[in-house]
Amino acid sequence: SWKKSKFRMTYTAEAPALTEGQDVHLSKMLESQNLQSQKSNRSTIFVRLNTNNHDSLSYHPGDHLGIFPGNHEDLVTALIDKLEDAPPFSCGVGGLEDVRKGFISPGCVISNWTNETRIPPCTIYQAFQYFLDITTPPSPVLLQQFAALATNEDQKRRLEVLSKEYEEWKWYNNSTLVEVLEEFPSIQMPSTLLLTQLPLLQPRYYSISSSPDLHPGEIHLTVAVVSYRAKDGKGPIHHGVCSSWLNRIQKGEMVPCFVRGAPSFHLPKDNHTPCLLVGPGTGIAPFRSFWQQRLYDLEHKVVPHDPSLRCVFKRTWQTKGKHPPPESTKYVQNVLREQLSETVYQCLKLERGHIYVCGDVTMAGDVLKTVQQIIKQHGHMTLEEAGLFISKLRDENRYHEDIFGV
Ligand code: FAD
Structure with missing residues (x-):
């Protein structure tokens, strides 16, 4: 515990490099671009980093990049x-x-x-x-x-x-x-x-949005810039540390980062296996790396054309918002239920395909329940049997989730 008399500061001649001793590498910011329309009051940025082909920053589509930001x-x-x-x-x-x-x-x-x-x-x-x-x-x-x-x-x-x-x-x-x-x-x-x-400043994780084959020496990210007003919207404005730092730094500045593998969120080895990709908003981030990789494989490994990646992306209403969602708002789980239920059944049950879900924990839970309902309905099963089918999918590493947080 802290007591004034028990701590002191001492002069040191020179501060060491900030990343010394840490297993992090500096990647140069090549580009950061706002993906939202000019009318939008939100920012989602596309970030392009130069890894200089550093070995420890090699990755597979689906992996995460940890970033140490600055306040x-x-x-x-x-x-x-x-x-x-x-x-x-x-x-x-x-x-x-x-x-x-x-x-x-x-x-x-x-x-x-x-x-x-x-x-x-x-x-x-x-x-x-x-x-x-x-x-x-x-x-x-x-x-x-x-x-x-x-x-x-x-x-x-x-x-x-x-x-x-x-x-x-x-x-x-x-x-x-x-x-x-x-x-x-x-x-x-x-x-x-x-x-x-004070607690130490923690790294933030981002799903890598690029294929290492299509963009060697680079890592791309898709980042929602966090800013909100505390006190039920009436308090001072708060900016998310890392997302607003990435939005603030200039081209050429260095980003301390490291790759964290996510082996349970990788594409299946067989390029022909059908995959359903489900993610609202920035949940799209890892899927860009998937379809870039499939594109690369198609072009370079002479894989016959196969429309095996099916994507469900929708804007959803912020779960923390006080107001009800506008009538026009569609949730990804609604799209699955109303428009794609046969596709889901066919992909998962008949074609032994994979499903990838990316986004916040509430959305992932809602998608899980919806998939269970779809399997129940189309497979003429009880809810319990459909639940067991999903557990089996997980055991076979065919139900993948990339959860961003609460
Ligand atoms: P912080 O400074 O950490 O602030 C965030 C905190 O602010 C929240 O925890 C909450 O306490 C508070 N807060 C935020 N909004 C509100 C609100 N409306 N009302 C009240 N309080 C609020 N993010 C992406 O954009 N793209 C990705 O690809 C991505 N991938 C991820 C992958 C993984 C595995 C994980 C764990 C997370 C991922 N995230 C991604 C989220 C990302 O790691 C950060 O959590 C996010 O960018 C916010 O960090 P920050 O430092 O900007 O905000």
Whole structure:
């Protein structure tokens, strides 16, 4: 746990390269282009990265790219402005460790300064921009620590209450660290508290949208740029860290990234196996890599033409939106039920094909239920039998899901 007297910052002559020691590689941003119409208030970007044919960035269609983003410069500056002791130099953080040395005299405690290795020595600006999570609402433990540092009694009390009624507060406000410090200006915030206690900034994963054969040396992504207003749409605007960073950086800038294999979401080896691809919105991302790969195989391996990839993509209504979807909104599961039920049955039951579902967890659950209903209806089965058929599909690695999150 953190105590002011137990941590100190020390000057380091030079900050190392930010990716040193990590299994990540720098890919150059070649292009980023908005795919939405100019009238749309949303942004979905097509991102093209140059991997320089680096071995560790080789991939198969269906794999994911992990990206380490940077927090927004304005947010980092605003946070540093709120610290009581931000160091102007490149620094490392040291912690005081009690070392019991019984052989000197029993019970005698000697204290040693040890280097904190969570983040490399760097400037405080780099620490907040690249290594620490400064946007997720502070945890209950942090709020309690903030309460102890607040000099105003009322603010101290309110922070203690928040740490206990945490979930409700977090869900409604989704406050960033800077917003908390603005709401409770009496907190005397020391740098070492944040440098040692904030969670590390996590990489974000994206489904790769290109075929390595069709675009050697490149990785393409399809990214929905996240931005929303907290407090039921009435609060300050929040921007997703990674998607807005990718939207912000310029051509030629470097993106720290790594490939994460997704072997359970690869295309079947036999190019003739029929596949159903189901994904609303950015759920289309991995499927672009699939059809590019099939196109390449068709052109280079003299595979006879076979319309074996059937796609179901639709705009769906945001599950978090407060308003009901417009009448014209179609969900992918409705399209499957109303227009493609025979195709689904034929592909999965009669032709021993595969189904690939990509998008959020709610959509994936709805598609699963719909497929079960279709199998029940066309196969003249009970719901339970249809469920067992789907379990079998999964065992045979013919029902594939790529889930983006909740
Ligand atoms: P963050 O800073 O992480 O913010 C997101 C958070 O903001 C949410 O968790 C939620 O707490 C909050 N939030 C967002 N919207 C609202 C709202 N309306 N109201 C209230 N709170 C809200 N994304 C793609 O665009 N394309 C892909 O191909 C893709 N593939 C993925 C594959 C996998 C395996 C996984 C796990 C995820 C994938 N994602 C993809 C999602 C992606 O990883 C990120 O989660 C997404 O880009 C948001 O990250 P961010 O850093 O921009 O936002």
